[in-house]
Amino acid sequence: MLMKIFRIMLVDDHAIFLKGLGIMLNECNEFKVIGEAANGAEFLSLLEQIMPDVVLMDIKMPVMNGVEATKIAMEKYPELRVIALTMFGEHKYLRLMAEAGVCGFLQKNTNREELENAIRQVCNGQTYFSPEM
Numbered sequence: 001m002l003m004k005i006f007r008i009m010l011v012d013d014h015a016i017f018l019k020g021l022g023i024m025l026n027e028c029n030e031f032k033v034i035g036e037a038a039n040g041a042e043f044l045s046l047l048e049q050i051m052p053d054v055v056l057m058d059i060k061m062p063v064m065n066g067v068e069a070t071k072i073a074m075e076k077y078p079e080l081r082v083i084a085l086t087m088f089g090e091h092k093y094l095r096l097m098a099e100a101g102v103c104g105f106l107q108k109n110t111n112r113e114e115l116e117n118a119i120r121q122v123c124n125g126q127t128y129f130s131p132e133m
Contacts, residue, residue: 006123009035009052011043011069012085013061017108021056028116040069047073047080053123054081057102059093067096074101081122104128 008031012018015038022033035050037043041064043055055073059066070082083104084097094105103122106115107130118128 003030005032006030006053006119007032007034007051008119009033009037009043009046009050009055011037011040011055011061011066012058013038014058024112025115025119031116031119040064040066040072043069044072047077051077051080054083054103054119056085056106056119057082057097058085059097067093067100070097070100070102083118083122083128106130107132 008025010018010021010033012021018036018038022036025031025033034052035046037046039061043057044064057066057070066084073080073082082102083106084094084102085106085108086093087108097105104118104127106118106128110130114130118130121128
């Protein structure tokens with residue numbers, strides 16, 4: 001039986017975090033990172049070319065933040081699944097991201113197991129909220 005491979009797009013303005021996250025996710029047989037963007041505008045442009053199963057979206061970025069990018073993407077692609085990536089102390093943005101239509105929230109300091117679990121849950125139509133939230 002063929003295993004479903006979840007296609008992931010990463011959006012974060014910190015290049016080292018973005019690359020490390022991509023490497024870690026690609027090590028898992030169930031996941032394939034199909035695109036990376038450094039801000040919301042790049043993400044929306046990339047979304048015109050490739051459609052992921054899930055997007056891991058940073059909230060605070062230059063050019064266009066994650067809230068704005070998520071709102072625009074969800075209006076155009078309502079079936080899109082987005083998990084917001086947040087750092088400790090950014091809780092004021094959680095309501096805005098929820099209103100924009102995200103399916104989950106993960107702290108950036110999460111461990112691999114929680115990250116993989118969150119992606120699986122969201123790709124399977126559920127929501128995921130990091131226990132720290």
